[in-house]
Amino acid sequence: EAEVAQSPRYKITEKSQAVAFWCDPISGHATLYWYRQILGQGPELLVQFQDESVVDDSQLPKDRFSAERLKGVDSTLKIQPAELGDSAMYLCASSLSESENTEAFFGQGTRLTVV
Amino acid sequence: SQKIEQNSEALNIQEGKTATLTCNYTNYSPAYLQWYRQDPGRGPVFLLLIRENEKEKRKERLKVTFDTTLKQSLFHITASQPADSATYLCALDRASGTYKYIFGTGTRLKVLA
Structure with a gap:
């Protein structure tokens, strides 16, 4: 059965460091989303892609977060610099x-812990 | 602003009983509503979608209702089993142009054997 692949599963990083997450969607899926979920809360949309174009990034903290989906397939979400409050499931x-x-x-998901 | 409320208190029920979870929303009128199941440390898994013009939707032991007057959806699991223990999330579409679902905080269900 087709699955959305994410890596890494877990990441521990020090604050002020850069961190990146990778996602490979199900083949043929044109729409890709990145969500952040803080423990005990529901997922919050950070960015939505339609093919390689950003459709919605209104909730993405653009001073430190960036996302790309260059060929309209897999995607990378980056945080630089990481802050303690970024600890969450992505x-x-x-x-x-x-x-x-x-x-x-x-x-x-990728469980990020910022120390 | 748009708000989705799910009971943040965990729901404990006995095996075999019907579990009923509530999703209330304010300040907007979604055209679609979805329910997802999430197990600890894993991503949500889609269960059911219901449209605003559908009052009820069923899938095996699951039933969802959508009352646009009350601005509420109810999610029922009949003949509940311990394996149904998980967090259940409702998600409502933004209905404002770009497709985007907004998730509630989820309700944790525990079915006791």
Whole structure:
């Protein structure tokens, strides 16, 4: 069964360091999302791509976060510099299209701890 | 601002009973609503989608209702099993142009054997 792949699964980094997460969506899925989930809360959308274009990054802290999906397939989310408050689960999801009646498939996530 | 509320208190029920989880929203009118299941340390898994013109949707032991007047969705698991223990998230679409779902905080369900 096709899955959304994310790496690494866990990452510990010191504050002020740079960190990057990678996501490979399900083949053929044009829409890709990055979410951040703080323990005990629901996922919060950071950025949404349609193919290689950013559709929505209104909630992305652009002073330190960046995301790219250069060829419209896999994607990288970067944080530089990391802050203590960035500790969270970073989830990648993909869907066949950006239609509202389409389910999103989530990866296992990357658990980030900033020390 | 748009707000989604799910009961943050954990719900404990006995095996075999029906679990009912609530999702309330304010300040907007979504056209679609989804329910997801999330196990600890894992990403959410899609369960059901219901449209605003559908009052009820069923899938095996799951039932979802969508009351646009009350601005509420109820999620039922009948004949609950310990394996149903997880956090359940509701997600509502923004219905404002760009497709975007906003998630609630989730309700943790524990089914006791």
